[in-house]
Amino acid sequence: MNELKPSPALLCANCETALQGEFCHECGQSIHSVLKPVSHMLEDAGDIFFHMDERIVHTVPPLYTKPGFLTLEYFAGRRVRYIAPFRLMFVFCLISFFFMHLAVNAVKFGNGEGGNSDTFGQMAKATTADEVHEIYRSEVRSMLTTQADPNTPGVVKTSLTAVQGMLRDAANRRLSELKAPPIAEPGSGGEDDIKLKHANVLNSEDLQFKVAWLPTAVNARLNEGLDRLKLNFVQASNPGPQQKEAIHRMFEGVFGVLPQTMFIMVPVFALMLKLFYVFRRRLYVEHLIVALHSHAFLFLSLMLLTLLGFARNALAPHLGFVGGVISLVEFAVWIWMPVYLLIMQKRVYRQGWGMTILKYWLIGSVYFWLLLFALTIAIVIGISH
Template sequence: MNELKPSPALHCANCEAVLQGEFCHECGQSIHSVLKPVSHMLEDAGDIFFHMDERIIHTVPPLYTKPGFLTLEYFSGRRVRYIAPFRLMFVFCLLCFFFIHLAISGSKLGESSGEQDSISAFATAETADDVHEQYRAQIRDVLATEKDPNVPAPARMGLAAARGVIREAANRRLAELKAPLIPAEVGENDPDAVKLKHDDFMSRHDAVDIGWLPAAVNARLTTGVEHLKLNLALLSNHGPQRKEAVARIVEGVFGVLPQTMFVMIPVFALVLKLFYVFRRRLYVEHLIVALHSHAFIFFALLLITLLGYAKGAIGPHVPFAGGVIGVVSFAMWVWIPVYLLIMQKRVYRQGWGMTILKYWLIGSVYFWLLMFALTIAIIIGISH
């Protein structure tokens, strides 16, 4: 008879302990090799980032349709089948700001339709006399504004640059008509050298020097103040650099918005703690409420933004479908405050009267705190 022989035991490649499962009980290293095809690596990356498995099915639908459900499940200890609150909020926060940023960037923010129409009007001129007439009319308006004593100095410099932009547009059309070009006027700034023209304006301000801050921080603040003043000055221009300034500001604002919200979430949890101090709940419980509520808000805004994309693509071709999308978007906007009210009622289990009162007070306090934080974020964005 053949004798039964025990199978050789597997040992951990890291500490050589005998393995009894998929992970070493001594050092915790997985038995699976990291040398995998690219498809497996992408699957692992998705799992690390969002737990891309059945947890999505169990988490996302109730997050949007069942106010307070995920929070109560988390408090009850039933957590393994759901995505963790912070990861849920983190992912939807990034996706939300990403698509809103795309929507704002696609709207050509910072371009004035009137300005574009006035510049492009030269292309419709049929004769050199028409070009000169349009040029005189536009320059007359700019000069009238430039001579106004109430207009600040940076704006006047921007208007001087705008005169150069108008002249260049007129000269392009005159060149096409093979007519003599319009010479530069006295006091007209080169639109491509606006930054140099602001040196006097910016040099009047000393460098930031706060004694209790490190030199590197003071230097960064000084640079930020210079960028802020330059961007503000360029915003008053009507030339091509205005669009670049707006683009820099938008990039700067959206660069700090996620960090701003990460700071505001524990602040919101602290507000909840203060208003429910007699409920004897731990701060961590309020933090879970804050994470789930913000995850819902980010997810709702993400869906509304995506519906906006769909309406822009379908509406011009199928007006009825665009109208339906508009109604659905409006209902989703209404659902956000209703959801938060129901969630607060279910989680903290107080009467409707007290819940509505605290909902209004908490919302008011958090609104002003959020406005303050967003103002700081905008200032940082302008100094980008």
């Protein structure tokens, strides 16, 4: 008679412990292999960062329509149905700034298109003397900005001086064909004698970091950022091909640091809640959850406002009444934002309306100035990009 033999147990690949489920109870390693097709890897990445499953259905509607509901659910231990507070805030922060970035990129900066490399061809095709002077001034101002940059090599500055002479000669030839007076030599004081706005800022020795107690490398890094800030400032102040590029570069830098700034402000806001509600005997982590849900709601609202703005700009020229309806919805969203935060504060901390409104006003005022200070620092860092 054949003996019954137990089937071999599945062992953990890491510690060789017999497995009793999808995870090893000794070391915690999953039985699922990381070696899988790319399609499965993309699904896992989407799940890790966005958790695009049924939890988003249970999370987003109450986040926007039920002030304090998610926070109270989290405090009560009912968490598995909802997206975690930090992940929720993180995703909506990135998405909202992404759409706002698109909205800012749709705005036209600078004077005209600019940046056309065929300057001499443009000069030859100019039909009026004013057009020739405009092309000449635009290009010379761009060259002067490059020459004023202390980081520009000397050989490049010398070559740009020669190019300016060639450009002036080409302009004078076209002006002669148009029977117009020529452009005077630089320094003669004529209307084409171009001076850069704020050019002295680039070479100012007073605007340098020389903090004795800071390491030399830190001072050098700060001065490097300051030099970029001064160059961007001068280029953005002077019309020409480099103006649009400088403004675009500064906006890119600002949007690059705004998410990090908000990640810093969330725990600061939680600390303020801790101080204002110190007698409620709540842990700092509880206040942090309130802050995360509050900011997630604000970022979701900003995202909705940006999308509504896109829709209004697209539909209003063709369907005027639709543009009016969207404007009313935008107004309602703006009103709902402070009302939501007030109701949320009342439901979570369970104080009377008088004390809640007082603390709401105090917390909002302090946080507004702290946020304004943080955003100012972020903008300064961003425009030095």
